[in-house]
Amino acid sequence: MVIFIKTRIIKAILIVMILLAILLLSIYFINQFDEKTTVFVDDSMKEFLTSKVQDMFHKRNQAMLDERPEVLDNLYDKSVRNGLWAYEHEIKKMKYLHNWSDRQSVDFTKVDSQVIIKSIKSKGNGYILSILASTEYEYIYLDNPEVKNSFRIGTYHSLDLMPKDDEYIITKEWYTDPFADSLHLDELKSEEIKKIISSGESKDLSSLNERRIKAVEYADKFCGAASLPEHGFKYNPQYRNYNSQGGDCTNFASQIMYAGGFKKNGTWNYSNGAGSKAWVNAQGFKDYMLYSGRASLIANGSYDKVLKASYKLLPGDIIAYEKKGKIAHISIVTGIDSKGYALVNSHNSDRYRVPWDLGWNDKGIKFWLIHVHF
Secondary structure, eight states: OHHHHHHHHHHHHHHHHHHHHHHHHHHHHHHHTSTTOBOOOOHHHHHHHHHHHHHHHHHHHHHHHHTOGGGGGGGBOTTSHHHHHHHHHHHHHHHHHHHHHHHHTEEEEEEEEEEEEEEEEEETTEEEEEEEEEEEEEEEETTEEEEEEEEEEEEEEEEEEEEETTEEEEEEEEEOOTTTTOOOOGGGOOHHHHHHHHTOOOOOOTTOOHHHHHHHHHHHHTOGGGSOGGGTTOOOTTSOOOGGGTOSHHHHHHHHHHHTTOOOOSSSOEETTEEOHHHHOHHHHHHHHHHTTSEEEEEEESHHHHTGGGGGOOTTOEEEEEETTEEEEEEEEEEEOTTOOEEEEETTTEEEEEETTTTOOSTTOEEEEEEEOO
Protein backbone atom coordinates (compact mmCIF):
# COMPACT_ATOMS: atom_id res chain seq x y z
CA MET A 1 0.00 0.00 0.00
CA VAL A 2 2.81 2.40 0.90
CA ILE A 3 4.59 1.62 -2.35
CA PHE A 4 1.36 2.23 -4.31
CA ILE A 5 0.80 5.63 -2.66
CA LYS A 6 4.40 6.67 -3.32
CA THR A 7 4.03 5.64 -6.96
CA ARG A 8 0.91 7.82 -7.33
CA ILE A 9 2.70 10.77 -5.73
CA ILE A 10 5.66 10.35 -8.06
CA LYS A 11 3.34 10.16 -11.08
CA ALA A 12 1.53 13.32 -9.94
CA ILE A 13 4.82 15.17 -9.53
CA LEU A 14 5.96 14.07 -12.98
CA ILE A 15 2.67 15.21 -14.54
CA VAL A 16 2.98 18.63 -12.83
CA MET A 17 6.59 18.98 -14.03
CA ILE A 18 5.62 18.05 -17.59
CA LEU A 19 2.73 20.55 -17.58
CA LEU A 20 5.02 23.25 -16.17
CA ALA A 21 7.62 22.52 -18.85
CA ILE A 22 4.95 22.74 -21.58
CA LEU A 23 3.75 26.06 -20.13
CA LEU A 24 7.26 27.51 -20.05
CA LEU A 25 7.98 26.34 -23.59
CA SER A 26 4.70 27.88 -24.77
CA ILE A 27 5.60 31.22 -23.21
CA TYR A 28 9.04 31.01 -24.79
CA PHE A 29 7.73 30.34 -28.27
CA ILE A 30 5.03 33.00 -27.96
CA ASN A 31 7.72 35.51 -27.07
CA GLN A 32 9.84 34.31 -29.95
CA PHE A 33 7.07 34.82 -32.47
CA ASP A 34 5.26 37.90 -31.17
CA GLU A 35 5.08 41.14 -33.16
CA LYS A 36 8.39 42.39 -31.76
CA THR A 37 10.74 39.52 -32.50
CA THR A 38 14.37 40.09 -33.31
CA VAL A 39 14.98 39.95 -37.05
CA PHE A 40 18.18 38.76 -38.63
CA VAL A 41 18.16 41.00 -41.68
CA ASP A 42 20.59 40.61 -44.50
CA ASP A 43 23.21 43.26 -45.23
CA SER A 44 21.14 44.89 -47.96
CA MET A 45 18.12 45.38 -45.66
CA LYS A 46 20.26 46.76 -42.85
CA GLU A 47 21.93 49.07 -45.35
CA PHE A 48 18.51 50.22 -46.58
CA LEU A 49 17.25 50.95 -43.04
CA THR A 50 20.48 52.73 -42.12
CA SER A 51 20.20 54.90 -45.21
CA LYS A 52 16.53 55.62 -44.43
CA VAL A 53 17.23 56.66 -40.84
CA GLN A 54 20.31 58.65 -41.85
CA ASP A 55 18.15 60.57 -44.32
CA MET A 56 15.54 61.24 -41.63
CA PHE A 57 18.15 62.61 -39.27
CA HIS A 58 19.59 64.74 -42.07
CA LYS A 59 16.17 66.25 -42.78
CA ARG A 60 15.55 66.90 -39.08
CA ASN A 61 18.93 68.55 -38.70
CA GLN A 62 18.41 70.73 -41.77
CA ALA A 63 14.94 71.69 -40.55
CA MET A 64 16.50 72.77 -37.24
CA LEU A 65 19.11 74.88 -39.03
CA ASP A 66 16.55 76.57 -41.25
CA GLU A 67 13.89 76.72 -38.50
CA ARG A 68 11.35 75.09 -40.78
CA PRO A 69 9.02 72.87 -38.72
CA GLU A 70 6.93 72.01 -41.80
CA VAL A 71 9.82 69.87 -43.07
CA LEU A 72 9.14 67.45 -40.21
CA ASP A 73 5.50 66.85 -41.18
CA ASN A 74 6.22 63.95 -43.51
CA LEU A 75 8.59 62.19 -41.11
CA TYR A 76 6.02 61.38 -38.41
CA ASP A 77 2.65 59.68 -38.19
CA LYS A 78 0.83 62.38 -36.22
CA SER A 79 -2.42 60.37 -36.28
CA VAL A 80 -1.06 58.17 -33.48
CA ARG A 81 -0.31 59.51 -30.02
CA ASN A 82 3.34 58.49 -29.79
CA GLY A 83 4.08 59.78 -33.29
CA LEU A 84 2.51 63.13 -32.43
CA TRP A 85 4.46 63.40 -29.19
CA ALA A 86 7.74 62.66 -30.99
CA TYR A 87 6.95 65.33 -33.60
CA GLU A 88 6.00 67.94 -30.99
CA HIS A 89 9.18 67.30 -29.03
CA GLU A 90 11.37 67.99 -32.07
CA ILE A 91 9.48 71.25 -32.67
CA LYS A 92 10.12 72.33 -29.07
CA LYS A 93 13.78 71.42 -29.37
CA MET A 94 14.07 73.44 -32.58
CA LYS A 95 12.63 76.53 -30.85
CA TYR A 96 14.86 76.06 -27.82
CA LEU A 97 18.07 75.85 -29.85
CA HIS A 98 17.23 78.97 -31.83
CA ASN A 99 16.25 80.79 -28.65
CA TRP A 100 19.57 79.79 -27.05
CA SER A 101 21.59 80.79 -30.12
CA ASP A 102 19.87 84.18 -30.20
CA ARG A 103 20.79 84.80 -26.58
CA GLN A 104 24.38 83.75 -27.25
CA SER A 105 24.62 85.91 -30.42
CA VAL A 106 25.62 82.84 -32.43
CA ASP A 107 24.42 81.11 -35.56
CA PHE A 108 24.35 77.36 -36.03
CA THR A 109 25.94 76.72 -39.42
CA LYS A 110 25.98 72.92 -39.52
CA VAL A 111 24.29 69.99 -37.77
CA ASP A 112 25.35 66.54 -38.92
CA SER A 113 24.53 63.14 -37.39
CA GLN A 114 26.35 59.86 -37.74
CA VAL A 115 23.81 57.06 -37.22
CA ILE A 116 24.68 53.51 -36.16
CA ILE A 117 21.93 50.87 -35.94
CA LYS A 118 22.63 48.60 -32.97
CA SER A 119 19.67 46.21 -33.34
CA ILE A 120 16.52 45.62 -35.38
CA LYS A 121 13.21 44.06 -34.27
CA SER A 122 10.06 43.50 -36.28
CA LYS A 123 6.75 45.12 -35.38
CA GLY A 124 3.94 44.15 -37.71
CA ASN A 125 5.03 45.34 -41.15
CA GLY A 126 7.58 47.71 -39.67
CA TYR A 127 10.59 47.76 -37.40
CA ILE A 128 11.85 48.88 -34.02
CA LEU A 129 15.39 50.17 -34.31
CA SER A 130 17.91 50.69 -31.55
CA ILE A 131 20.14 53.53 -32.70
CA LEU A 132 23.26 55.36 -31.58
CA ALA A 133 23.44 58.89 -32.99
CA SER A 134 26.53 61.09 -32.70
CA THR A 135 25.61 64.63 -33.76
CA GLU A 136 28.06 67.44 -34.44
CA TYR A 137 26.88 71.04 -34.10
CA GLU A 138 28.89 73.84 -35.67
CA TYR A 139 28.37 77.48 -34.72
CA ILE A 140 29.87 80.93 -35.23
CA TYR A 141 29.62 84.16 -33.25
CA LEU A 142 27.85 86.85 -35.26
CA ASP A 143 30.63 89.39 -34.72
CA ASN A 144 33.36 86.91 -35.66
CA PRO A 145 31.97 84.62 -38.39
CA GLU A 146 35.40 83.55 -39.63
CA VAL A 147 36.01 81.37 -36.58
CA LYS A 148 34.06 78.11 -36.38
CA ASN A 149 33.24 76.37 -33.10
CA SER A 150 31.82 72.88 -32.75
CA PHE A 151 30.58 70.36 -30.20
CA ARG A 152 29.15 66.84 -30.25
CA ILE A 153 26.17 65.28 -28.50
CA GLY A 154 25.52 61.53 -28.36
CA THR A 155 22.04 60.07 -28.01
CA TYR A 156 20.55 56.57 -27.87
CA HIS A 157 17.22 56.12 -29.65
CA SER A 158 14.47 53.53 -29.81
CA LEU A 159 12.69 54.30 -33.08
CA ASP A 160 9.53 52.70 -34.50
CA LEU A 161 9.33 52.81 -38.30
CA MET A 162 6.10 51.77 -40.03
CA PRO A 163 5.25 51.69 -43.75
CA LYS A 164 2.83 54.26 -45.12
CA ASP A 165 2.22 55.15 -48.78
CA ASP A 166 5.36 53.34 -49.96
CA GLU A 167 7.44 55.15 -47.34
CA TYR A 168 8.55 54.55 -43.75
CA ILE A 169 7.54 57.08 -41.11
CA ILE A 170 8.16 57.45 -37.37
CA THR A 171 5.30 56.26 -35.17
CA LYS A 172 7.25 56.34 -31.90
CA GLU A 173 10.63 57.60 -30.70
CA TRP A 174 12.28 57.60 -27.31
CA TYR A 175 15.70 58.94 -26.40
CA THR A 176 17.39 60.75 -23.53
CA ASP A 177 17.37 64.26 -24.95
CA PRO A 178 20.00 66.58 -23.43
CA PHE A 179 17.65 69.51 -24.04
CA ALA A 180 14.53 67.90 -22.56
CA ASP A 181 14.70 69.72 -19.21
CA SER A 182 15.37 73.15 -20.72
CA LEU A 183 12.92 73.85 -23.48
CA HIS A 184 11.98 77.29 -22.11
CA LEU A 185 14.48 80.12 -22.34
CA ASP A 186 12.30 83.21 -22.59
CA GLU A 187 13.09 84.45 -19.08
CA LEU A 188 16.83 84.43 -19.83
CA LYS A 189 16.76 86.84 -22.77
CA SER A 190 18.82 89.79 -21.70
CA GLU A 191 20.91 92.43 -23.43
CA GLU A 192 23.30 92.35 -20.47
CA ILE A 193 23.89 88.62 -20.99
CA LYS A 194 24.51 89.20 -24.70
CA LYS A 195 27.07 91.89 -23.90
CA ILE A 196 28.96 89.66 -21.48
CA ILE A 197 29.11 86.77 -23.94
CA SER A 198 29.99 88.91 -26.97
CA SER A 199 32.83 90.62 -25.11
CA GLY A 200 34.47 87.33 -24.20
CA GLU A 201 37.89 86.42 -25.54
CA SER A 202 39.67 83.17 -26.29
CA LYS A 203 42.16 81.90 -23.70
CA ASP A 204 45.71 80.67 -24.02
CA LEU A 205 45.63 77.17 -22.52
CA SER A 206 49.23 76.25 -23.33
CA SER A 207 50.26 76.47 -19.66
CA LEU A 208 47.87 73.79 -18.37
CA ASN A 209 49.65 71.35 -16.10
CA GLU A 210 50.08 67.71 -17.05
CA ARG A 211 47.40 66.45 -14.67
CA ARG A 212 44.72 68.67 -16.21
CA ILE A 213 45.79 67.59 -19.69
CA LYS A 214 45.49 63.90 -18.76
CA ALA A 215 42.07 64.46 -17.22
CA VAL A 216 40.81 66.15 -20.39
CA GLU A 217 42.31 63.46 -22.63
CA TYR A 218 40.40 60.82 -20.67
CA ALA A 219 37.17 62.85 -20.79
CA ASP A 220 37.44 63.19 -24.57
CA LYS A 221 38.23 59.53 -25.17
CA PHE A 222 35.45 57.97 -23.09
CA CYS A 223 32.47 60.33 -23.53
CA GLY A 224 30.50 57.61 -25.27
CA ALA A 225 28.26 58.38 -28.23
CA ALA A 226 29.56 61.96 -28.29
CA SER A 227 33.22 61.04 -28.67
CA LEU A 228 35.16 61.36 -31.87
CA PRO A 229 34.66 58.37 -34.22
CA GLU A 230 38.19 57.08 -33.72
CA HIS A 231 37.35 56.35 -30.07
CA GLY A 232 34.48 54.04 -31.01
CA PHE A 233 31.63 55.85 -29.21
CA LYS A 234 32.25 53.80 -26.05
CA TYR A 235 32.50 54.19 -22.29
CA ASN A 236 35.53 52.74 -20.52
CA PRO A 237 34.64 49.02 -20.15
CA GLN A 238 36.72 48.80 -16.96
CA TYR A 239 33.92 50.62 -15.10
CA ARG A 240 30.27 49.84 -14.55
CA ASN A 241 27.78 51.87 -16.59
CA TYR A 242 25.32 53.38 -14.10
CA ASN A 243 22.90 54.83 -16.66
CA SER A 244 20.28 52.18 -15.89
CA GLN A 245 20.60 53.00 -12.17
CA GLY A 246 19.92 56.72 -12.35
CA GLY A 247 22.83 58.09 -14.35
CA ASP A 248 26.54 57.73 -15.06
CA CYS A 249 27.61 61.39 -15.03
CA THR A 250 29.26 61.31 -11.59
CA ASN A 251 30.93 57.96 -12.16
CA PHE A 252 32.45 59.47 -15.31
CA ALA A 253 33.51 62.64 -13.48
CA SER A 254 35.25 60.53 -10.82
CA GLN A 255 37.03 58.53 -13.52
CA ILE A 256 38.27 61.81 -15.01
CA MET A 257 39.56 63.01 -11.62
CA TYR A 258 41.31 59.67 -11.13
CA ALA A 259 42.88 59.93 -14.59
CA GLY A 260 44.05 63.40 -13.53
CA GLY A 261 46.06 61.96 -10.69
CA PHE A 262 43.79 61.99 -7.62
CA LYS A 263 44.23 58.93 -5.41
CA LYS A 264 41.35 56.77 -4.23
CA ASN A 265 40.66 56.57 -0.50
CA GLY A 266 38.14 55.22 1.97
CA THR A 267 35.54 57.87 1.07
CA TRP A 268 36.09 58.31 -2.65
CA ASN A 269 36.67 54.88 -4.14
CA TYR A 270 35.80 52.42 -6.93
CA SER A 271 36.60 48.71 -6.52
CA ASN A 272 35.11 45.32 -7.34
CA GLY A 273 32.74 46.84 -9.89
CA ALA A 274 31.15 49.40 -7.57
CA GLY A 275 31.76 52.99 -6.53
CA SER A 276 31.30 54.68 -3.17
CA LYS A 277 28.69 57.40 -2.65
CA ALA A 278 31.30 60.13 -3.20
CA TRP A 279 32.32 58.38 -6.42
CA VAL A 280 28.89 57.84 -8.06
CA ASN A 281 26.42 60.24 -6.40
CA ALA A 282 26.30 63.81 -7.76
CA GLN A 283 25.60 65.49 -4.41
CA GLY A 284 28.12 63.28 -2.64
CA PHE A 285 30.81 63.95 -5.26
CA LYS A 286 30.33 67.74 -5.14
CA ASP A 287 30.44 67.78 -1.35
CA TYR A 288 33.48 65.50 -1.22
CA MET A 289 35.53 67.54 -3.70
CA LEU A 290 34.84 70.77 -1.80
CA TYR A 291 35.14 69.50 1.78
CA SER A 292 38.22 67.37 1.11
CA GLY A 293 40.16 70.40 -0.13
CA ARG A 294 40.68 68.85 -3.55
CA ALA A 295 38.61 71.67 -5.02
CA SER A 296 37.23 75.10 -4.08
CA LEU A 297 34.12 77.02 -5.01
CA ILE A 298 34.33 79.76 -7.63
CA ALA A 299 30.64 80.71 -7.56
CA ASN A 300 27.17 79.25 -7.25
CA GLY A 301 23.71 80.52 -8.15
CA SER A 302 21.46 81.14 -11.14
CA TYR A 303 22.89 81.53 -14.64
CA ASP A 304 22.91 85.33 -14.62
CA LYS A 305 24.62 85.32 -11.21
CA VAL A 306 27.51 83.03 -12.21
CA LEU A 307 27.99 83.95 -15.89
CA LYS A 308 30.90 86.36 -15.34
CA ALA A 309 32.58 83.94 -12.92
CA SER A 310 32.32 81.11 -15.47
CA TYR A 311 35.15 82.69 -17.47
CA LYS A 312 37.52 81.70 -14.63
CA LEU A 313 36.93 78.00 -15.34
CA LEU A 314 39.78 75.94 -16.75
CA PRO A 315 39.81 72.51 -18.43
CA GLY A 316 39.60 69.93 -15.67
CA ASP A 317 37.32 72.04 -13.46
CA ILE A 318 33.83 70.93 -12.40
CA ILE A 319 30.33 72.26 -12.96
CA ALA A 320 27.53 70.87 -10.78
CA TYR A 321 23.89 71.48 -11.76
CA GLU A 322 21.37 71.94 -8.96
CA LYS A 323 17.69 71.21 -9.53
CA LYS A 324 15.02 71.49 -6.82
CA GLY A 325 17.66 71.86 -4.13
CA LYS A 326 19.76 68.82 -5.08
CA ILE A 327 22.72 68.31 -7.39
CA ALA A 328 21.27 66.52 -10.41
CA HIS A 329 24.24 66.44 -12.81
CA ILE A 330 28.02 66.78 -12.98
CA SER A 331 30.09 67.81 -15.99
CA ILE A 332 33.79 68.46 -16.48
CA VAL A 333 35.19 71.49 -18.30
CA THR A 334 37.26 70.27 -21.27
CA GLY A 335 37.75 73.34 -23.44
CA ILE A 336 37.06 76.98 -24.22
CA ASP A 337 35.43 78.30 -27.42
CA SER A 338 36.49 81.32 -29.49
CA LYS A 339 34.83 83.72 -27.02
CA GLY A 340 36.25 82.08 -23.93
CA TYR A 341 32.96 80.30 -23.16
CA ALA A 342 33.52 77.10 -21.16
CA LEU A 343 32.81 73.76 -22.86
CA VAL A 344 32.07 70.53 -21.00
CA ASN A 345 32.05 66.74 -21.34
CA SER A 346 29.66 64.40 -19.54
CA HIS A 347 27.71 61.17 -19.66
CA ASN A 348 23.93 60.84 -19.99
CA SER A 349 23.42 62.63 -22.13
CA ASP A 350 26.83 62.14 -23.68
CA ARG A 351 28.54 65.47 -24.39
CA TYR A 352 31.83 66.42 -26.04
CA ARG A 353 33.00 70.06 -25.73
CA VAL A 354 29.43 71.40 -25.31
CA PRO A 355 28.69 74.98 -24.06
CA TRP A 356 28.36 74.55 -20.31
CA ASP A 357 24.77 75.77 -19.88
CA LEU A 358 23.24 74.26 -23.04
CA GLY A 359 20.37 72.03 -21.93
CA TRP A 360 20.32 73.51 -18.42
CA ASN A 361 18.42 76.77 -18.77
CA ASP A 362 15.07 76.26 -17.09
CA LYS A 363 14.10 78.66 -14.32
CA GLY A 364 15.20 77.34 -10.94
CA ILE A 365 18.41 75.63 -12.12
CA LYS A 366 21.47 76.71 -10.15
CA PHE A 367 25.10 76.15 -11.06
CA TRP A 368 28.11 75.33 -8.89
CA LEU A 369 31.38 76.38 -10.54
CA ILE A 370 34.22 74.47 -8.89
CA HIS A 371 37.97 74.91 -9.36
CA VAL A 372 39.92 71.66 -9.00
CA HIS A 373 43.36 71.71 -7.33
CA PHE A 374 45.32 69.40 -9.60
